[in-house]
Amino acid sequence: MTPGLPPAMDRPHFIGIGGAGMSGIAKILARRGAAVAGSDARDSATAEALRAQGATVHIGHATGHLADDASSVVVSSAIREDNPELAAARERGIPVVHRSDALASLMDGLRPIAVAGTHGKTTTTSMLAVALSTLGLEPSYAIGGDLDAPGSNAEHGTGDIFVAEADESDRSFHKYAPEVAIVLNVELDHHANYASMDEIYESFETFAGRIVPGGTLIVSADQSGAVELTRRLRDQSSLKVVTYGESESADVRVHKITPRGLTSEVTVLLDGKLLTFAVSVPGRHYALNAVAALAAGVALGIPAHNLASALGKYTGVKRRLQLKGEAAGVQVIDSYAHHPTEMTADLEAMRAAAGDSRLLVVFQPHLFSRTQELGKEMGEALALADASVVLDIYPAREDPIPGITSALITDAARAAGADVVAESAKDAVPEVVAGMAKPGDLVLTMGAGDVTDLGPEILARLSR
Incomplete structure (x- = not known):
């Protein structure tokens, strides 16, 4: 249509x-x-x-x-x-017109799936878009990142399903009225707009309340914030809640996740039957995102075994553990992670993929307000790497906050036993990394700012 x-x-x-x-x-x-x-x-x-x-x-x-x-x-x-x-x-x-109102108007007359959560929205939305497209359902979709080329973050399909990333940062996800909604996790972030976890919960409750009558909420059974949201929503009898995860109480239960280098295999127990499928990106968190996508598709009436096969066709989205290339025996991978939970998840995935090799990280903090609130946790996350280079804060839309610098992160990282170097000059980073890296190492550029531009420059310097 x-x-x-x-x-x-x-x-x-x-x-x-x-x-x-x-x-x-x-x-x-x-x-x-x-x-x-x-x-x-x-x-x-x-x-x-x-x-x-x-x-x-x-x-x-x-x-x-x-x-x-x-x-x-x-x-x-x-x-x-x-x-x-x-x-x-x-x-x-x-x-x-606010962007969210424009997006909401595009969904009118269709069957929307809205993907929300503090982390993992882009990946999960992408997984659904690829799987539904693979099945010939020709969905429309709007994603916060490119699948494989500039402009591939959205598509106008002829089918009746619209998959959208639902942004909680400014409460704009309150504008949507999905048939199926996913909540991957609920954590305190976007400190300029939310003063407390209570405000975050209230915002996600409002989002869940926008699900159309008879619709379905897919929500994590593992993450504490999502579990608390589910508890708060149990009295909404018109809302069907389907939980997923490794918890034994999950409606769609993850039976096993098997890492296989930069991919993994996941087995779920769904309707009393075991179902195994491949996930072509590394990390437990991405496997769980795929299970959320599976549950959402099933809620729309799509056969689980068809979805499972189609999800295996997903090969990643730009900036989500994207392999940028290899030079001098060193692989360079790019990560959008900028919140401590995301950083920890991606670093653990890369730590497992690195095996006996070293993991080196180039991290660029994103936003002064986030660094003010979570700088200590960011530094502690970097302790998972063998060595890190920390850049100045990428301001994006914010003005500087007096006294808030990357030193909050580097000090916390060193206190946690991390080997970390502060580097204010972004153009000096390729030379710094080249002096650190050895054949077999993995280099991870990490952050939501322009740190992504350093991947090709690091590869070029390593090639010399």
Whole structure:
């Protein structure tokens, strides 16, 4: 089926159109026939992919980029009020639409699956998108990362299923009304928007309350925050709750996870039968994400054995333990992990994959507020590596906080017994890593900022 264009979305202008979330919505609208335009701070492969879809993409932000006949201006929470295009839209009376409202409108008339949680959303959404596509169901999807090429973070399919990553960071996931929702985990993060765990629980309860009557919540039976959320939701009789995980109480119980280098094999007990399938990415946490995807598909009525086979076709998403290459006997892998729980999970997966070889990490903290609250835990996570290089904090949308620097992390790492080096000059890192790395080592670039750019540079330096 091909839904029509949502109201005010026939000539949308996106501020920050190259962002992971924004570009996906823009791509789907372009595929539906909208005259899409937008701007971004810098040119990119994503911007070029949007142009190939027929979108007009301006570089830089200026009043003149906003067409007089724009039907709406789409913004994310990262766009500041003093942005010239946003100011012009308000002055001209052009409707301003939040990214989440635009995404919600794309799901109207379809069967949405919304994937939420503090960690693992992009991977799980990607697993579902790939599996459903493999089964010929032609889903639409919007993901916070590229599957295999710039622009592959979204697709307008002809089927009736829409898979979406549901972002809790600014409570925008309250806008969706899914038939099936997944909650992978519930932890305190996004400290600029949430002051306590109680606020986090309330937010996830609101999200669960948006599931359509008769719909299903898939939720972890292992992670403490998710277990507490389930307890709080038990009195909602209209909501079907299906738990998954290694806990013996799980409705979809993980019987065994077998690591196989950079892949794994998982066996689950579902409806009294054992089902085994491959997961083509390393780590226990990714195997559990695949089980969540399996449970969600089953909740939509898709046969479990078909889904299990299709999930094996998933080969990863960019920045989620993505192999960037090998040089001088050293493999370089990229990780988006930026919260201590994510860091620990990816480091444990890489520690297992490294075997007797060494694991070296280049870590870039993301956000001053996150470092202020979780810097100690980040440093402790780095103790899982044999040696680490820690960069300055990547600010993203935030202004500096006095006294908050990467030293919070390096001090904690050293206190935990880690071998860690502080390096403020990002362009010096390839040389530093080349001086540390030996054949057989794994090098992991880690963080949600531009640390990802260092992978190719490290490989180039190792090749010399």
